[in-house]
Amino acid sequence: MKILSHLKSGALRSVKSWKGILIIWFLIFVMIGILAASAKSGLKSMIGSSMITELLRDTVNADVLTDLKEGLSVLIASVTKGFILLILFTFIANAFFSGGLFNILSKKCSRKSLSCFLSGGASNFWSVLVINLIVSLIFIAVASIIGGILALIVSKSGGGNPEPGAMSKAIRFSIIIVALLLPVLLLVADYARAWLIGNDSKKPFSAIGAGFVMTFKKCVLSYLVMIILIIIQAGFGVLVVSKLMGSKPSTGGGVFLLFLISQILFIIRLFLRTWRYGSVTSLLEETQTTAVSQGQSEPVAEPLSDQV
Amino acid sequence: MLISEENKGDGKNKTLIYRAEDICDFAWTAWPGYDVYNDEWRHVKITLLIPHIRKEQVERQFRAVKNALEYLSENVGPFPWPHLTFVDPPTKRAFAGGMEYTTIFTSTSADRMPESLHLPEMVTVHEFGHGYFMGILASNEFEEPWLDEGVNSFWEERIMDHYWGENSGIIDHPLFKMSDKSMSRISYLLSLGRQVTTNREYSWNYPHGTYSMMSYNKAATILYTLMGIIGEDTMNEIFREYYRQWAFRHPSGKDFIAVVNEVVKKVHGDKYGPDMNWFFDQTLYGTGLVDYRVSRYTNSKIRDFKGIISEADSQRFVPSVTKDDSVYKSVVELDRLGEITLPLDVMIHFNNGDTIMETWDGRERFKDFNYSGTSQIDWVKIDPEYKLRMDVNFTNNSKTDKTDMVPVRRYINKFIIFTQYFLNIISL
Numbered sequence: 186m187k188i189l190s191h192l193k194s195g196a197l198r199s200v201k202s203w204k205g206i207l208i209i210w211f212l213i214f215v216m217i218g219i220l221a222a223s224a225k226s227g228l229k230s231m232i233g234s235s236m237i238t239e240l241l242r243d244t245v246n247a248d249v250l251t252d253l254k255e256g257l258s259v260l261i262a263s264v265t266k267g268f269i270l271l272i273l274f275t276f277i278a279n280a281f282f283s284g285g286l287f288n289i290l291s292k293k294c295s296r297k298s299l300s301c302f303l304s305g306g307a308s309n310f311w312s313v314l315v316i317n318l319i320v321s322l323i324f325i326a327v328a329s330i331i332g333g334i335l336a337l338i339v340s341k342s343g344g345g346n347p348e349p350g351a352m353s354k355a356i357r358f359s360i361i362i363v364a365l366l367l368p369v370l371l372l373v374a375d376y377a378r379a380w381l382i383g384n385d386s387k388k389p390f391s392a393i394g395a396g397f398v399m400t401f402k403k404c405v406l407s408y409l410v411m412i413i414l415i416i417i418q419a420g421f422g423v424l425v426v427s428k429l430m431g432s433k434p435s436t437g438g439g440v441f442l443l444f445l446i447s448q449i450l451f452i453i454r455l456f457l458r459t460w461r462y463g464s465v466t467s468l469l470e471e472t473q474t475t476a477v478s479q480g481q482s483e484p485v486a487e488p489l490s491d492q493v
Numbered sequence: 494m495l496i497s498e499e500n501k502g503d504g505k506n507k508t509l510i511y512r513a514e515d516i517c518d519f520a521w522t523a524w525p526g527y528d529v530y531n532d533e534w535r536h537v538k539i540t541l542l543i544p545h546i547r548k549e550q551v552e553r554q555f556r557a558v559k560n561a562l563e564y565l566s567e568n569v570g571p572f573p574w575p576h577l578t579f580v581d582p583p584t585k586r587a588f589a590g591g592m593e594y595t596t597i598f599t600s601t602s603a604d605r606m607p608e609s610l611h612l613p614e615m616v617t618v619h620e621f622g623h624g625y626f627m628g629i630l631a632s633n634e635f636e637e638p639w640l641d642e643g644v645n646s647f648w649e650e651r652i653m654d655h656y657w658g659e660n661s662g663i664i665d666h667p668l669f670k671m672s673d674k675s676m677s678r679i680s681y682l683l684s685l686g687r688q689v690t691t692n693r694e695y696s697w698n699y700p701h702g703t704y705s706m707m708s709y710n711k712a713a714t715i716l717y718t719l720m721g722i723i724g725e726d727t728m729n730e731i732f733r734e735y736y737r738q739w740a741f742r743h744p745s746g747k748d749f750i751a752v753v754n755e756v757v758k759k760v761h762g763d764k765y766g767p768d769m770n771w772f773f774d775q776t777l778y779g780t781g782l783v784d785y786r787v788s789r790y791t792n793s794k795i796r797d798f799k800g801i802i803s804e805a806d807s808q809r810f811v812p813s814v815t816k817d818d819s820v821y822k823s824v825v826e827l828d829r830l831g832e833i834t835l836p837l838d839v840m841i842h843f844n845n846g847d848t849i850m851e852t853w854d855g856r857e858r859f860k861d862f863n864y865s866g867t868s869q870i871d872w873v874k875i876d877p878e879y880k881l882r883m884d885v886n887f888t889n890n891s892k893t894d895k896t897d898m899v900p901v902r903r904y905i906n907k908f909i910i911f912t913q914y915f916l917n918i919i920s921l
Binding site: 213214217218220221224225228229231232233234235236237238239240241242243244245246247248249251252253254268271272275276279282283317320321346350353371374422425426429430431433434435436437439440443444447451454455458 | 546585604605660667668669670671672675676678679682683872874879885886887888889890891892893894896897898899900901902903904905906907908909910911912913914916917918919920921
């Protein structure tokens, strides 16, 4: 029942934070839209007044791609660079977005106003950025170590002549392990950010320490909540992307409708993520309330370094 | 077939003697990891040796080889041998894959090959095809590789696109489809050495790593282009005749072209000239490119003039404004940008729904078609069915004022969706 109450609390907080979510959607859309608009005009100028697009009605056509090769290679190179910049920019912007969301989701922010979102994002930007960066690096390191170790074991097995299919089994096994560890790292990141906001701290390393402490203090409950939310998010994402990517509207109106539906679904996707933040915030607040009522000190890890 | 089997008595060695009629090459394989599967197609007993881990691909492999048997038997000639063995080598010995010997060949695959990727089927069809183009029609692969690999690739592409989908012979995924013939054309078009040599050269003289492109891809694209000109039925008849005349002999390129000339003359008379040498001289034995372009089209309103008014030092025309002045003079301007000249169709569509199909011998550097009437040209297409697959640029084959940008908008929309979700996933 505790699981359900936290999920419910997270969902309610998420819905109340709709202004922040819409701002996030709009900014992400503008960023991607700039790249997409330049890609579209590039394609338009390459195609010109040709009717070759008739070959693109069903699916991407390799003959057309080849015929457009010179212009297309320039376009792909510039879109790829733009895409990399977009990833970088999103990573940085996400520090602002998640800082703002955790602020608006917390009890401190009872009115759930837009200023709450913006001030939370601005005042916690650097600390949240450091938390995001460190947890991302931990994830990459953990995934690389697990994958690397398993690959090494397999390649050395059978006297350097592994059984057929052993490597693909190792890859699948390492993906499963990383997938099981993913909720833990997400919990650490979410608890750390929620703790940072809840305690008006600017100490990212202390926050990460608190994140680990909180994750393992309420291990089973937190893990179950996170697993449920990840499954819902992933299921939603897979379903939406597969359906939308597979759809083939053949008229301008159909394409516009697809655009509208896709954006509504993406906003729902952002609500689901905020639901995760809200549920973890609820878990943290309950723990801290319980600790205070029992006269215990808050679960804070010793700061490793606060010179950030 | 197995003639005798003699055990040496030591429990480790034995002697097997096989006999096969009319074969020009042989091979053998042994590996304890193979699973052995047997099947039949009409008179042919088929054996497949495949690693256990790929047992889910057995059905795919048998389907591929049976499709190839059926298609080549119908369109070229009967498969003469009662046995056929094919092998899918394990990953650690993948280099043994994709090799042909008469009545035995090796395919290529990978563990857990996705259903949407028809690579194993393609290799199986190709290597089986060598039973015809090298096995039965035993041309010299080193002197004229196009007659072996090129002709065989042409048939492989036809088989793949016939059985696995006209646009999905090699890849059949909802997000991306690709025909086998497109893969060949792409390899030819993207090759930097596509104009450095001709198929008149022996294969050991091909420069700049062009062997694969010249032997497989360009030759197959040339044959597709020939089929686009003379038609599929004539093309099949050429190969049936080639089989009838040259089965179990050693034909050369000139022998094949002689068959082409004979059959085309028989079917089409002098429609394409006294012979088809003009085609092979330009494409197979030349280095030129095919590129035709719709330069532009215009629709000009025709007006009568009542007369000329002279005013001081200037003159002006006085147009006749009547109900009948909405007559248009429409002009289609076509260019030949490449060196190769081929006959082609030109489709002109008018805004009243009328469509005119013109033919052009393609020899001049430019060609105009003139029309006058009450309707205007909507669009123009050269080679509307994309049959001249040697054309290096399909994009300039058509022109319209109303380009359908819906597919582009759809792809851009999907790019936005993909990017949004990707960025959302990688953000914590």
